[in-house]
Amino acid sequence: MDRLSGLDASFLYLETPAQLMHVCAMIVLDPSTMPPRSDGGEGYEFTAFQREIERHVRDVPTFTRKLRRVPMGLDHPIWVRDKQFDIERHVHRLALPAPGGYKELVQLTSHLAGLPLDRSRPLWEMWIVEGYDDGKIVCFAKMHHATVDGVSGSNLISHLCALEPDAEPMASGTGEQHSRDVGSRELFVRGVASRLSLPVQAARLVGPTASGVGRTIGRARAGTAMAAPLTAPRTSFNGTITGHRTIGLVDVDLGHVRAVKQATGTTVNDVVLAVTGGALRAYLEQRGELPESSLLASVPVSVRDSSRRSAGANKVSSLFARLGTDTADPLERLRDMAERNRNAREHHDAISADSLQDWAEFAAPRTFGLAVRAYAGLRLAERHPVVHNLVISNVPGPPVPLYFLGAEILGLYPLGPVFHGAGLNVTVMSNNGRLHVGVIACRESVPDAEALVAHFPAELDRIRAAVAADEQGLPTINR
Template identity: 75%
Template sequence: MDRLSGLDASFLYLETPAQLMHVCGLIVLDPSTMPTPYSFEGMQQAIDQQVRDVPAFTRKLRRVPLGLDHPIWVKDKQYDIERHVHRLALPQPGGYKELVSLASHLAALPLDRSRPLWEMWVIEGYEGGDKVVIFSKMHHATVDGVSGSNLISHLCALEPDAAPLALGPKEEYGREPGARELLGRALVSNVTRPINAVRIVAPTAQTLAKTISRARAGTAMAAPLTAPRTSFNGTITSHRTIGVVDLDLEDIRAVKTATGTTVNDVLLAISGGALRAYLEERGELPESSLLASVPVSVREQSRRNTGANKVSSLFAKLGTDVEDPLERLEEMADSNRNAKEHHNAISADSLQDWAEFAAPRTFGLAVRAYAGLRLAEKHPVVHNLVISNVPGPPIPLYFMGAQIVGLYPLGPVFHGAGVNITVMSNNGRIHVGVIACRESMPDVEALVRHFPTELAKLNEGIRAREAATPITKNTRKARAKS
């Protein structure tokens, strides 16, 4: 029996008509590399051939009677590719504006829970018909950032005419139990829940004690509920707006090397600079720094061998209160080192352990009450937004034979945090995807356009610093190692 983990199921319970819990992706393709000329029918058939034996694409939810336990996955015996891969064409002139407008609309549509929780929209006519775009949606109950990338690789190859990448041993479908067995297992799970809770109380208490010690020593990660309030930190609606932009990975690496920081530090500093510029233009820049929740994969450290989501989270200040880009980066790098050390000291499975106690009915009712009472606008801001960095391929990839020239991930937004920034590397480029509640951030482009500018400012600052104080090769190597 393939039962959802507590963390996977939590993304189902968190979902409301406004707070949609699917993960999207905007994949821009160059069909000129396809061995067989592009046609929608051929694309749909090729996708079907690759996914029809993969459980993550062909399983659906089955609820436990009375909602006494988390749902289970069962094979969808009515699986039909035509329910999942659809065709659209962009209105003329078929440019960027038309693409993000259509993608924003698709992102705001919920997935049908009676079927496998994914969809793809094949969008034709982009850039005068020279490009084809895949807009994908998968529910967060099915994937996190890493597992989502792995699933997409079922459809990707290293050469236009090569077979898609294999993902190791073939997955098996879980056994489908009867209603009585489901009810019996749910009752046992509820009876043993207090015992399991006792087992994780002591480790959690120890973690809290260590966190307090770190806070007193000034080496703890930034604390939630300390973020300043902005225009995108309230109750969200079901409307979405999307923007995407590309950055050069070599330019980011040059900043990393010159400053002795990491690629993730640089990306967070660029995001902080873009947010600062956006808020400053609107006359809304807070005096204190914005606070981001940064998902962290614990897939390699986790002891659990079940569940799609193996993530934790750390909180990072974005330095939006610092005007100088280099100073912002260096301050963030120092605080990020403390945050990473603090995060590493916490059990990789702590979030998953506590998520097991999310009661389906209670959790769902609480989320709806939270939204209905607009509580996100009444308590201190937990965090301003989510920023995620998903590692991607360093070489060209081909989706059903078409070269991927753009790969923009788009995560969910939440009540109280109406903006999500997700970045992914791909063949020497950094693809930045920004999604927001339209009422929280009506003009995403006003934020997105600052990302290349902030990267340029960092490089200009480095050149100016090196011109003023020549740096030897040994000094640069020492910085890179620090």
């Protein structure tokens, strides 16, 4: 029986019509690299493309399983095979209106990102968008967070991608099997047993959790703790969200990021966070909304390598990072960021990798769902201190060209969910020497995502100039 972990199920319980819990990916493709089709045709043709997707995913459980609820909500749902799986319910075709440029693309995909997935079917879909930028096509993919995290989502794409245009996908023939289905009586009995075991599980967690809290207090006193939640300043994207979305995309040179990293003894993640902090500072400054204190970001961290749990799609934890938006000097911001990140990582690593997953087992479907709806309905996100301002993810991607069913991937932009209280998400992914930055937000909170993403290349240039000036002993020019 393939039961959802508590953390996976929590993403189901958190979902409302405004707070959608799927993750998206914008994949820009060059169809000119596609080899001749098996039916003798040349290059891209939608029906053949759809058939190829079906051929590669029909035996992969993540793509062909659906939810089944446990009677009376006694336990988290289970995954069962969708015996009526139909690729036409998951892979759709659209064409951009003229002139088929960036503006039309983000308008269309922003709308698609705001549509919920159908829970009666496997929780994913792809929209193949034709007519983009003089012959390119775009695959806009959506998958529920209950089925993937950043790392597993990246791995799933390997079922459709290869290192050469005419090669089979990298994950072809993995031999994954669906779990057996079970009857309602067995589900009920297992649900009762699970509920009865909760007090024992709670007792086992109290000691390690108390120890972790003690270590956190000690780090706080020593000044080496990560930034604390509920200490973020309020901005225009920290309130109750709607179901509308807006998307912004931009690329920066990964080589430039690595050069800054090398010159300053920092990490790629440090540079990404510092650039994001600078971009947000410039964006808020333009709007006359820059807070005096620094913005606070929640940064998902994969614990896949250290987790004791074998089950569950989501193996993540989170740390909190101040972005230095209160610091004008880009080099000073980066150096402060590097030091704070070292403390945050050490603090994070001192906490059990499975603590979030362990406590998530206690999420009750009905209670959780009612609480989330009451929280949104009462607009409580606007009344209590801000937990964090936004979510920032940095996902490592392929260092070499990849081909999506033969079409070269020119852009790979992940887009995460947004939440009540944090209506902005920034995700960065490396791909063949580029960093692809994807911004998604509640449209009412960030009406023009393009105004934000436009600051990313400019901010990286400012950091590079500051590093060059520092190496020559010249003063840094501040904004």
